[in-house]
Amino acid sequence: MNILILGATGRVGSHILESALDGNHHVTVLVRDADKVQAQNRNLIVKEGNVLTRSDILNAIAGMDMVISALGTDGTTTLSESMPAIIKAMEDEGIERIITIGTAGILNSRTESGKLRYQSNESKRRTTRAAKEHHKAFELLENSSLDWTIVCPTYLPDGKHTSKYRIERDFLPEKGEMISVPDTAEFTYNQIAENRYVKARVGIAY
Template structure:
């Protein structure tokens, strides 16, 4: 399989990149700074570019089977600015599958029907800016014809790999308070070969 990976140098993305290469997948990583890619492989093609530039995304998507986005909010609007270009490039190339890393804030609230967690009294964040960015991505993917899955971790320390966690469609598992980066990466990576959570958000926590 040929995977386009966005956010490959980030905390979750770097773990997913390593897993993909260990499984002998071909990976094209679109990054802002190629020096930050610390892994070498004959199956890895690193392209320097900007996810917010249409031509960079278009070039990176050529010949790809699946897109994985572990992009963060980076204090700006990278997510909401880039996703329209990603969706368009995927449609143009006939790519259907995309897995993205979101946030538990865009899962459904258990306490306030019809609201997302970040909009409800479940939210413990002082600011909702990051959740609003992820919400825009969710809305655009939901309107698209793509087979998308948004993996939504709660508090995300680096932590250790355990391989044991709870998942739930559209909600955060009850009393879930945290999930490590390696465990989040494992579950998100597993979705490349799975179709159980197509067109769904998935909450993940211990």
């Protein structure tokens, strides 16, 4: 399968890239600095560019079967600003499947009906800036024609790879407090071959 990975040099994205190459997929990554890509593989194509530049997105996405986005917020609006161009490019190219990394803040609240976790008393974050960015991306995907899945981890330390975690559609598993980067990446990668969570957010935690 031909897969475009965005955010491939980040904490979660680098693990997803490694799994995709180990799975013999043909992977293209779009990065601002090609020197930051540690992986080397005959099935890997590294394209230098910016997700905020439409021509760079179009160049990277051509010929892909699906997109995996591990783009973060990092104090910027890159996530919400790039998503419209990503969606438009995918729709124009006839690419239907996108899997993204979100945050547990955009899952449904268990305690306050009609609210997301970051809007409710469930949120433990002092600032909602990152959650608002992910919320904008969620709304854009929800209103698109794409087959999207948003993987929503809670507190995300580097941690160990255990393959033992709980998942729940649209909610964070009860009393879920953390999930490691490797386990989040594993679940995200597994969605390439899964269709159980199409057009859904997925909470993931231990």
